[in-house]
Amino acid sequence: MELFEKLREEQVRVFKQPFRNKFLNFSDGSYRWGTPTATSPRQLSWSEAFHIPMTDISRFAGLAQKLAAILADKLGHNSTFFQQSCLPTSCYLRLNRYPPCLIPSDIYGLMPHTDSDFLTILNQDQVGGLQLVKDGKWVAVKPNPEALIINIGDFFQAWSNGFYNSVEHCVVTHPTKERFSAAYFLCPSYETVTESCSQPSVYSKFSFREYRQKVQEDVQRYGYKEWLLWNEGANFPIDEVLRWIHIVLVCVQDDPAVSSAILLLGSDSA
Numbered sequence: 083m084e085l086f087e088k089l090r091e092e093q094v095r096v097f098k099q100p101f102r103n104k105f106l107n108f109s110d111g112s113y114r115w116g117t118p119t120a121t122s123p124r125q126l127s128w129s130e131a132f133h134i135p136m137t138d139i140s141r142f143a144g145l146a147q148k149l150a151a152i153l154a155d156k157l158g159h160n161s162t163f164f165q166q167s168c169l170p171t172s173c174y175l176r177l178n179r180y181p182p183c184l185i186p187s188d189i190y191g192l193m194p195h196t197d198s199d200f201l202t203i204l205n206q207d208q209v210g211g212l213q214l215v216k217d218g219k220w221v222a223v224k225p226n227p228e229a230l231i232i233n234i235g236d237f238f239q240a241w242s243n244g245f246y247n248s249v250e251h252c253v254v255t256h257p258t259k260e261r262f263s264a265a266y267f268l269c270p271s272y273e274t275v276t277e278s279c280s281q282p283s284v285y286s287k288f289s290f291r292e293y294r295q296k297v298q299e300d301v302q303r304y305g306y307k308e309w310l311l312w313n314e315g316a317n318f319p320i321d322e323v324l325r326w327i328h329i330v331l332v333c334v335q336d337d338p339a340v341s342s343a344i345l346l347l348g349s350d351s352a
């Protein structure tokens with residue numbers, strides 16, 4: 083936790099610089115503010131963020147790798163997949179700052195999304211605002227200074243063949259307080275192709291590069307990503323299903339009692 087305190091001090095120092103410095107001094111793509119693609123206030127993220135590539139083998143990387151290995155172990159897999167595919171250059175740290183927002187009920191600090199990576203280690207300050215979907219409802223994740231938050235990302239969902247689900251989350255704004263968070267993303271390299279740990283896989287194969295590109299297109303077109311959903315069922319055993327439908331129809335035809343019951347269920351008077 084000492085590490086996070088130091089990180090937070092640096093984070094505040096970096097964000098406190100004038101906008102011009104941040105805009106000019108940080109390389110293309112590493113500084114983000116607002117949402118250029120937004121067409122309504124609901125699609126706006128009231129926040130700014132820095133991406134810092136993790137070129138050193140960091141303590142974050144060690145922790146993230148350990149967590150991924152524990153989760154894989156739970157599925158009965160002693161996987162080296164994460165070590166091989168998550169290179170230090172493909173993982174990064176995102177520093178987020180959420181300024182106070184006077185019209186908080188309409189504006190998100192960060193729009194609802196799932197993370198695309200394997201898993202994310204998140205450290206939030208004490209202001210609160212992070213929410214996630216549980217049993218179809220948005221619930222607040224109460225800040226706890228002693229705890230880190232671990233999010234499953236889309237690629238872990240695909241690797242675990244849907245056993246673990248990437249969780250939808252968002253940040254709501256605060257009317258008077260500024261909020262900070264830091265998120266470490268355990269990402270595969272762009273060449274990594276999803277590889278389900280069990281068969282048959284419910285996802286078709288796609289590389290992390292393809293996935294990122296598709297997500298960007300989706301967000302521009304629809305305002306959210308839908309490709310993982312679309313991919314689910316790409317390997318749906320349609321031949322098998324058709325064979326079963328055929329068998330059921332044959333059975334129904336052979337049994338007059340079942341046929342008349344189906345007719346009855348299908349009629350308006352039933």
Ligand SMILES: O=C(O)CCC(=O)C(=O)O
Nearest residue numbers: 176178206212253263265
């Ligand atoms: O600030 C937070 O609590 C969440 C950040 C987040 O979800 C992200 O950076 O992807």
Ligand SMILES: [Fe+2]
Nearest residue numbers: 195196197251
């Ligand atoms: Fe996130």
